[in-house]
Amino acid sequence: MAQYGHLTTLDATECRLLLATRNFGRVGWNSPSGVQILPVSYGLVDDLIVFRTAAGSPLAQLVHPVEVSFQVDDLDAETETGWSVLVHGTSGAPVATLPEEMPDPWAPGDRPIVIGVLPDHYAGRSIAKL
Numbered sequence: 753m754a755q756y757g758h759l760t761t762l763d764a765t766e767c768r769l770l771l772a773t774r775n776f777g778r779v780g781w782n783s784p785s786g787v788q789i790l791p792v793s794y795g796l797v798d799d800l801i802v803f804r805t806a807a808g809s810p811l812a813q814l815v816h817p818v819e820v821s822f823q824v825d826d827l828d829a830e831t832e833t834g835w836s837v838l839v840h841g842t843s844g845a846p847v848a849t850l851p852e853e854m855p856d857p858w859a860p861g862d863r864p865i866v867i868g869v870l871p872d873h874y875a876g877r878s879i880a881k882l
Contacts, residue, residue: 841870
């Protein structure tokens with residue numbers, strides 16, 4: 753039986769390009785209360801990943817430098833294809849301006865705290881079953 757699928761590693765340039773095509777991802781870090789992985793609406797300022805949160809939320813911890821992971825993916829169940837990008841970096845990066853096309857947070861309420869994540873490593877892959 754012939755195999756037509758693939759599992760391809762994506763380089764950092766491809767990962768950055770894919771990050772720019774989406775506005776929803778997940779940020780993960782080791783918090784004082786254990787591992788946290790939370791969804792966020794995000795934008796990009798150059799390579800800086802930017803999102804907003806509310807005071808007192810678990811994400812507000814990230815205004816200080818913390819080692820984080822950030823993941824974005826796209827999966828198509830019908831065609832059994834997709835890609836995933838995982839970024840490692842540090843939160844607490846200064847954000848001079850918000851992205852022009854900054855998406856509104858999905859969660860209701862005021863989200864005035866801006867978090868910047870400075871990536872230091874990108875990993876990604878593209879996959880197709882057939």
